[in-house]
Amino acid sequence: MYSLENVIKKYERHGQEVTALDDTNLEIPDNDFVAIIGPSGSGKTTMLSLLGGMLAPSSGKVVLDGVSLYDLSVKERTKVRSTKIGFVFQSFNLIPWLTARENVQIPLVLAGCDSEQQQQRASAMLEKVGLADRMRHKPSEMSQGQQQRVALARTLANDPQIILADEPTGNLDPETREQVMEYLTEFHQDGRTIVMVTHDEAAAKFATRTIRLVAGVAADLNTESQAEAA
Amino acid sequence: MKPYSLILKELWQRPTPMLTSLVAVTLGVTALVAIQNITVYSEQKISSEMDSLGANVLVLPPSVSLQNYYSADMHGKTMPEEYVTQLALAKLPGVQNLAPKLCVEADVDSIPVVLTGILPRSEFEAKAAWQGMSLLTSSVGSDRGCCATGITGGDEDEDPTALATKRSIKDLGKDEVILGSEIASQLGSQKGDKITLLEKEFKIIAVLPATGTIDDGRLFAHLHTVQELSGSGPVVNVIEIMACCEDAAGDLVGDLSKELPDTRVVTISQVVETQVAVNGLMSRLSWLFFSILLLVGAASIASVMYSNVSERRKEIGTLMALGASPAFVTRLFLGKATILGFAGGLGGFLLGTVLAYILGPQLLGVAVQPMPQLCLIGIGVATLVAVVASYLPARHAAGLDPCLVFNDA
Numbered sequence: 104m105y106s107l108e109n110v111i112k113k114y115e116r117h118g119q120e121v122t123a124l125d126d127t128n129l130e131i132p133d134n135d136f137v138a139i140i141g142p143s144g145s146g147k148t149t150m151l152s153l154l155g156g157m158l159a160p161s162s163g164k165v166v167l168d169g170v171s172l173y174d175l176s177v178k179e180r181t182k183v184r185s186t187k188i189g190f191v192f193q194s195f196n197l198i199p200w201l202t203a204r205e206n207v208q209i210p211l212v213l214a215g216c217d218s219e220q221q222q223q224r225a226s227a228m229l230e231k232v233g234l235a236d237r238m239r240h241k242p243s244e245m246s247q248g249q250q251q252r253v254a255l256a257r258t259l260a261n262d263p264q265i266i267l268a269d270e271p272t273g274n275l276d277p278e279t280r281e282q283v284m285e286y287l288t289e290f291h292q293d294g295r296t297i298v299m300v301t302h303d304e305a306a307a308k309f310a311t312r313t314i315r316l317v318a319g320v321a322a323d324l325n326t327e328s329q330a331e332a333a
Numbered sequence: 334m335k336p337y338s339l340i341l342k343e344l345w346q347r348p349t350p351m352l353t354s355l356v357a358v359t360l361g362v363t364a365l366v367a368i369q370n371i372t373v374y375s376e377q378k379i380s381s382e383m384d385s386l387g388a389n390v391l392v393l394p395p396s397v398s399l400q401n402y403y404s405a406d407m408h409g410k411t412m413p414e415e416y417v418t419q420l421a422l423a424k425l426p427g428v429q430n431l432a433p434k435l436c437v438e439a440d441v442d443s444i445p446v447v448l449t450g451i452l453p454r455s456e457f458e459a460k461a462a463w464q465g466m467s468l469l470t471s472s473v474g475s476d477r478g479c480c481a482t483g484i485t486g487g488d489e490d491e492d493p494t495a496l497a498t499k500r501s502i503k504d505l506g507k508d509e510v511i512l513g514s515e516i517a518s519q520l521g522s523q524k525g526d527k528i529t530l531l532e533k534e535f536k537i538i539a540v541l542p543a544t545g546t547i548d549d550g551r552l553f554a555h556l557h558t559v560q561e562l563s564g565s566g567p568v569v570n571v572i573e574i575m576a577c578c579e580d581a582a583g584d585l586v587g588d589l590s591k592e593l594p595d596t597r598v599v600t601i602s603q604v605v606e607t608q609v610a611v612n613g614l615m616s617r618l619s620w621l622f623f624s625i626l627l628l629v630g631a632a633s634i635a636s637v638m639y640s641n642v643s644e645r646r647k648e649i650g651t652l653m654a655l656g657a658s659p660a661f662v663t664r665l666f667l668g669k670a671t672i673l674g675f676a677g678g679l680g681g682f683l684l685g686t687v688l689a690y691i692l693g694p695q696l697l698g699v700a701v702q703p704m705p706q707l708c709l710i711g712i713g714v715a716t717l718v719a720v721v722a723s724y725l726p727a728r729h730a731a732g733l734d735p736c737l738v739f740n741d742a
Contacts, residue, residue, distance in 0.1 A: 152736040155654065178658055185656020196651040196738055200346035208334050213656040221334060257655070269739045 105131040105154060105265070105296070110163035112149050112319075123149040124160070125319035133264070136288075136297045138310035145316040147300040148269065154298060155188055155267050156180040167265075185214050189263035191287075193270035195254040197242040203229060203253045204238040210260045228256035232286060248279030255286050266290060268299040272306045284309045336661070340668045350641060351669075354634040355677050358719060361626030362681020362711035363688060366704075368619030370689035374701040376612045390574040390600045392416065392589060397597060406436040406449065407547075411568035414556075416593055417452070420572065423592045427585045430575040432501045435556055437563040439530050441520055447551045448530055450559025450569075451496070453505040493539035496553060507558045510535035514542060515549035530554070531562040576600075627714065631722035634673065638666060638726035642733075649730050650738035659731035666727035667720055674719030678712030685711070 112124040123146040131137055139147050152158035153165050156172045165172045167187070172180060189210075197206045207225035216224070229238055232252040242250050251271065258266055268287065272280040280303070288309055291297050299310060307313050313324040344351060394410035417433045435450040493511050496502045505511070510530065512522060517540040522528060526537045535554060543549055560567060576585050589598045642649070649662055657665075686703045693701040 148736070148739045151739060155735075157654065157735040178660075181653075181656055181658040184654065190651075190654045190738070192651070192738055194647075196647060196654075198648055198651070200343055205334055205342070209339075209652070210655045212334050212336060212339070213652070213661065218334060261656075 104133050104168060105129075105298075106164075106166045107150075107153070108164040108166065110153060110160045110165060112146070112153065112158070113161045122319050124153070124321075127163075127319070127321050129314065129321055129323075131296060131298060133296055134291070134294050136291045136309070136311045137299065138307035138313045139298065139300045139316060139321075140302065140304070140307050140313060141316035146319040147316050149319075150316065150321075151267050151269055151298065151300050154265075155190065156184050185210060186261060187264050189258035189261065189266045191251075191254055191258050191266060191268035191271045193273035195242070195247075195250045195274075197250055197253055197257075199242050202239050202241055203234060203245070203256075206242070206253055207257045207260050210257060214261055224260060225256070228259050229253070231259070232256045246279075247274055248276070248282065251275060251279065251283055252286070255283065255290075259290070263295070265296045265298070268297065268301075270301055270303075271299060272301065272303050280306065336664070337668060340665060340672060344669065344672065350637050350644075351673060354630060354637050354719075355673055355680075357626060357630035357633045358674060358677030358715050359680040359684065361623050361630050362678050362715050363685040364626055365619050365623035366682050366685025366707045366711055367688040367692065368615055368622065369707055370686060370701050370704055371693045371697060371699060372612055372615040372619065373704065374693060374699045375615070375697050378697075378699050379612065390576045390585065390589065390598065392420070392572040392574065392593060393597045393599065394570070395595060395597050406434045406570035407447065408570065411435070411565065411570055412596060414560075414567040414569050416596065417569065417572055420574075420589070420592060423588075425585060425588050425592065427576045428574055430501055432573040432575070433556060433569040434571050434573065435559050435563070435565060435569045437531075437559055437565070439552075441528050441530060441552075444520065446516055446520075446530075448559055449551050449553050450556035451501070451505065451553050452556040453502050455504045456557075496539075496541060505553075505555050506536075506538075507555050508533070508535055509538045509554070511539045511541060511553040512537055513549040513551045513553075514540060514544075516552060517541075519550075533558070533562055623714075627718045630677065630715075631718045634670065634719050634722040635726060638670070638723045639729070642666070642726050642730040645730075646733055646737055649733050650735045653733070653735035654738050662731040662733075663727045666723055666730055670719040670723035670727075671716055674716030675712055677719065678715035679708070681715065682708040682711045 107127050107129040110124055110127045110129075111122065114121045114123055127150070139150060141147050149158065153160055156165075156167075156175075159173045164174075167183065170183075172183065175183065197203075198209065201209075204222065204225045207228050208221040211221040211224055226235070226238060229235060232255050234249060234252055234256065237245060237249060237253075242253070245253065251274075266287070271287065272283055275283060284306055287297055287299065291311075297310070299306070301307055315322050315324055392412075393408075394412045397408045397410050414433060417431055420428070420431055433452050437448050437450070439446050439448045493502050493505070496511060502511075510528065512520070517523065517537075520528065522537055522540075524537055524540055527534055528537060529535070530552065541548070556569070559565075574589070586598050586600055590596075649657075652662065652665075653659075685707070689701045690703075693699045
């Protein structure tokens with residue numbers, strides 16, 4: 104379970120202080136599927152970075168499974184990232200000079216798995232996303248949708264319990280967007296926690312919960328609508 | 334896939350950015366290897382030529398002025414023979430051989446000749462006072478001074494004609510004489526004949542091959558016989574010293590003057606100094622070229638690495654998001670630098686060796702062979718330079734904010 108406890112994140116930009124997240128409290132239980140929406144500059148990416156253990160808050164705590172992420176050393180936090188967290192990026196972030204299978208192998212290389220294990224696991228993940236026939240293809244030899252599926256296979260390589268997705272459908276056509284969201288839903292149904300930052304309201308509808316961020320302040324839309332209904 | 338596979342694959346797939354740096358490093362090592370290779374073999378050649386030149390240092394009585402190197406003993410001035418013992422016992426570094434000479438005028442069948450007394454090495458060995466010095470009974474060049482090899486010893490020395498090149502011989506009897514080629518021809522004498530000199534009969538044991546020097550017109554007999562027949566007493570006109578060329582150009586003259594202050598020490602200094610200086614200059618130049626080209630290579634590597642880090646920011650961020658630690662990222666770039674340095678060092682060694690092999694005979698008439706030690710130096714230094722030059726870019730990469738992987742970061 105994730106929780107943000109009174110998290111404040113401030114930046115210094117051109118001598119001016121900018122508050123990206125303002126005293127945010129948020130709980131994300133295990134196997135939740137949360138969509139974070141909001142206008143540009145509202146703090147969505149900052150929240151994703153905080154959750155990914157890549158950006159320390161100015162104050163407050165980010166707790167994952169009872170452990171305060173930013174009280175860990177850089178090495179320990181790297182370990183948490185490589186074992187518990189998977190990332191999906193808007194521009195896929197595949198390594199251009201590696202094949203699809205080698206891209207999927209990267210998290211396994213970083214986790215220290217042996218070559219045979221890496222290849223078996225990577226092949227299985229690519230089969231899972233329907234790219235068994237594209238294993239030796241480089242990203243430039245694949246369509247955008249195929250590249251995003253390779254990225255999804257890479258995300259699953261280490262069997263992470265949490266998937267942090269940054270605009271996963273941002274660069275995709277409607278058909279592929281639907282396909283990617285179905286994969287994320289499937290991963291959620293497999294028991295994983297999904298936190299997805301998106302501008303795409305259609306994509307957000309796949310989530311079980313939506314949080315709107317405006318000027319660094321988070322509001323749970325589900326709770327609000329429940330309150331309104333009551 | 335191993336972590337180093339990531340480095341190799343990236344280099345293989347995107348070789349262009351690194352090619353300039355690789356060329357600079359390779360050229361640096363090529364310059365070092367080629368010049369050093371030629372220099373070392375040139376030094377060996379010079380050393381060998383100096384050996385074949387014979388004596389390259391002369392110890393003369395103080396009032397003698399040297400007109401002709403090869404007639405340095407024909408001035409009539411003498412100095413005590415005990416100086417030879419003194420020099421031998423001093424064991425000066427770089428001294429390979431001593432050849433004392435006494436020159437007197439004589440005639441054979443009314444033909445005027447120059448009779449030169451020389452001391453065979455067996456005389457040195459026989460003297461009890463010199464037993465401990467072992468100067469002329471074993472090679473001194475291998476462990477003293479800068480001589481590459483000793484010149485004494487060996488079967489060749491047993492042949493009296495070795496006197497022509499080695500300036501000394503192993504044995505010479507009291508009634509034996511060796512003739513220069515020209516005087517032998519003039520007298521119509523040959524090996525085995527007998528001739529009378531200063532009222533003493535001598536047996537000709539060898540006729541020297543022509544050397545093109547004044548020695549061709551001389552007769553050589555045992556020093557002590559010449560001293561006795563001429564009534565000069567235990568004196569010599571000159572002590573010829575065969576010295577290693579670098580020593581002859583260095584401290585040896587000073588050391589000799591200090592040992593025998595009442596003498597004049599001269600050397601073929603211009604020849605020796607020039608040749609040694611040329612070698613030294615080439616050697617220093619090779620290091621200069623090596624340093625300059627490596628500095629250029631280092632600057633190029635650093636610049637290319639920085640730009641590589643800049644180009645791969647998203648890639649590095651992705652690796653970090655996927656679980657790469659800063660140390661892993663640092664290793665990724667330093668590993669790449671190591672491969673570049675190693676490849677540049679090895680390539681430079683191979684290229685330099687081929688270049689030396691081709692240019693050595695053409696430029697200096699020196700045949701060269703590969704020098705494996707230069708391979709180690711080339712690879713070692715090139716790798717070190719590449720790693721040091723890449724350290725800051727690697728640290729910069731490791732310090733990148735992984736959040737840049739996100740869309741609007």
